[in-house]
């Protein structure tokens with residue numbers, strides 16, 4: 001479980017320092033991000049590496065049947081050492097044995113490779129699932145200010161494709177790094193024992209290769225950074241356009257949407273082409289350098305065969321081992337490219353994981369009791385953007401059991417008042433108290449559990465009507481859901497849906513009308529037994545008859561509860577015990593784009609909106 005916490009002394013809204021100033025290099029960064037979630041899968045990865053080692057060991061035996069066939073069966077040289085027992089057999093039989101051994105070694109190596117690849121993939125998928133879970137959990141804890149800055153499409157691309165690239169690196173490390181390093185070392189040792197001179201000639205090209213590989217890795221990483229960023233931007237734009245497909249079609253602006261899509265799409269194409277070219281350039285370079293070594297061995301070894309100091313079979317074995325050595329060298333340099341890609345992705349995932357802007361619980365935070373009394377905003381100041389205050393010196397008291405209606409012009413900050421009480425954002429100055437306790441000293445979860453909230457844009461999940469209503473209260477059973485549906489007039493339309501309360505609503509509740517969505521959101525509040533109810537324009541987009549019924553329903557559902565309503569609806573305002581106008585103070589200078597600063601004015605509901613009393 002990855003926990004989120006603000007840096008000591010960090011406030012909500014205080015952004016994290018620029019990444020470059022505090023982050024690690026790409027590879028350690030990849031390890032730092034993946035290590036905590038990879039730990040439980042380390043035994044499986046270790047088992048994979050052991051299987052790969054066996055596979056590599058079997059592969060290393062492959063040249064020997066060839067030498068057997070050439071030297072003993074074809075050239076007629078007597079076998080020595082461990083193979084002396086073959087001398088009693090005919091050349092045909094030795095050839096048969098060599099052929100059978102070649103097949104058997106291939107089958108064994110293939111089987112080991114299959115098992116190890118499946119096992120590595122399984123471990124990697126386990127790590128991936130946990131990593132995605134950790135990143136997701138972390139983002140759920142991050143402040144809305146952070147989410148306001150981070151486009152959801154960009155976040156989605158980090159959560160999915162960047163994590164996938166990191167997994168590719170995990171699999172590659174288990175299946176390439178460890179076994180191939182082993183193969184390389186064994187082949188070097190065998191070559192050194194077998195023919196030290198030829199071995200030295202063969203490996204002389206390796207330092208050059210290492211220098212080139214390091215330079216290549218840097219280039220790949222840079223190109224991959226650009227490509228990953230381009231991916232993120234395209235995802236963000238696509239997500240935005242898809243979410244607004246109705247607006248695009250309604251305004252007939254498919255051309256503009258195509259234009260908006262085409263720009264990041266083109267940039268991604270260019271970035272990917274560049275990244276692919278950088279990666280592709282490597283393969284021929286490595287091959288040329290390696291063939292240089294093999295060519296030298298062929299010349300020097302061939303001369304030794306001609307002079308009789310080396311057998312043809314031995315030269316073939318040296319060349320085969322050089323081939324065996326070059327193959328892991330090639331894959332190790334390719335691995336460096338995979339790691340560079342993973343490093344670029346890890347940086348993007350780490351950027352999310354390292355974000356610590358959260359409306360965090362204070363270490364001393366305590367739970368809020370079940371029953372709550374007075375809610376007070378005292379001299380509250382708040383700005384989404386520095387220098388653009390939305391609320392300043394805002395005071396409001398809502399007593400236990402009271403229904404208070406918040407009125408005011410669009411943009412005055414009414415919804416913001418509700419968001420601050422929910423601690424979706426923290427106040428910049430002043431304080432909000434519940435029963436004299438500053439809400440920053442209370443556990444967020446307990447605070448939010450004591451509040452039923454109907455937002456202005458009802459957020460519905462792609463789930464059934466019943467599941468959407470039950471979202472308002474963790475313990476709600478079917479009977480409670482249907483009762484809440486009855487109270488919020490969901491009953492009126494639910495029977496027209498194909499599966500009633502079990503109808504899936506589609507993304508964002510797209511299968512419902514605006515008014516129907518609002519009723520489902522109201523039912524969410526009705527099903528909750530929270531003592532404090534916050535309603536943001538609950539009767540908007542309802543027809544007058546439904547609105548009147550909903551007003552009555554709200555009355556019934558909120559009896560004995562403390563209610564704060566934001567509305568422009570006079571009928572709804574009439575049920576309030578008190579009306580507070582959140583206005584912009586005309587006597588103060590215009591410091592915001594839209595006018596003066598907002599302040600609260602109490603009014604009696606029956607004299608709306610002319611008469612005003614001084615701010616509380």
Ligand SMILES: Nc1ncnc2c1ncn2[C@@H]1O[C@H](COP(=O)(O)OP(=O)(O)OP(=O)(O)O)[C@@H](O)[C@H]1O
Nearest residue numbers: 148384385390408409410411412413414415416417
């Ligand atoms: N996430 C945000 N980031 C930056 N500014 C925001 C954000 N949300 C709201 N604002 C700004 O804060 C101001 C108050 O917004 P708020 O939604 O509280 O107004 P409101 O009184 O509820 O308006 P309405 O009656 O139109 O719903 C507006 O000027 C708005 O542009």
